[in-house]
Amino acid sequence: MHDESQPQLFTDAKNSCVPDSFEQILASLAARPKYLPEWPDGQRAMPNEILRSALFNCRNRNLSRVFMKEAEIAVIGDGQVIYRGEELRQDDELVWMHLMHLIKKIPLGECVEFTPYSFIKALGWPIKGQNYERLRTCLSRMQATALRIQSKRLQCFISISLIQKFMSKNDRDENLSRWQVWVGKEMQLLFDEEFLTRVAWETRRLLPDGIASKLFGYWASHRKPYPVKIETLLKLCGSGMKAKHFKAELKKALDLLKEVGFLEAWEFKNELVVVTRRY
Incomplete structure (x- = not known):
């Protein structure tokens, strides 16, 4: 062993x-x-x-x-x-x-x-x-x-x-x-x-422990984040949520990341999440 x-x-x-x-x-x-x-x-x-x-x-x-x-x-x-x-x-x-x-x-x-x-x-x-x-x-x-x-x-x-x-x-x-x-x-x-x-x-x-803190680290690892499927972020977070519930919580997390100054902007394009980092 x-x-x-x-x-x-x-x-x-x-x-x-x-x-x-x-x-x-x-x-x-x-x-x-x-x-x-x-x-x-x-x-x-x-x-x-x-x-x-x-x-x-x-x-x-x-x-x-x-x-x-x-x-x-x-x-x-x-x-x-x-x-x-x-x-x-x-x-x-x-x-x-x-x-x-x-x-x-x-x-x-x-x-x-x-x-x-x-x-x-x-x-x-x-x-x-x-x-x-x-x-x-x-x-x-x-x-x-x-x-x-x-x-x-x-x-x-x-x-x-x-x-x-x-x-x-x-x-x-x-x-x-x-x-x-x-x-x-x-x-x-x-x-x-x-x-x-x-x-x-x-x-x-x-940041509260959850989707926002998880995605803060993920997007921090990319200087210029590329669009990511909501389904992919669901797997990354490992939250065990249903897709519909996750999307609702994801919106709150994205708003929080913008509120703390990490994100400049975010939007959903079909089933993709597009974000722009502020720093």
């Missing part, structure tokens, strides 16, 4: 992996910088492959999360995402964005420490007991994941866990004053400078 937290090679008849061996991937990792790329404090960064997939969906928070086993996740454009773990949503994405912001300041593979208070405050969540537990649950959920991603620029499937290790309590089940998280060095493969999207953090954290 392989360690899902380490990069793995997967090949098939349709898509062969350019590197010949696992050792070559490890060698390429050793040759790369030990840090994630830089971005300003007012931004957060995400790999395009993730922003353009339904990995972090926007299903209603009142619906129970399902466990996904080797599930193929919807992707717009190039690539394929296979996921194993509990369903991830927009609150998980917000947590992961900020965690990666903290991780970039230390060498990958080393432990990053933070107080849960500072983390929750940075997310814009109210400082109350249930949000401490909510944060703990998000981090624990992302630790127990296996994510396989393939795209042209990666040239093969890689398999990682979003979080390698997480500690918030000691061996006596007492809360730690400073929580600890480890992320594996293989995260460099996803956070390639040329395939990252930097988003305005203040805008992202103020």
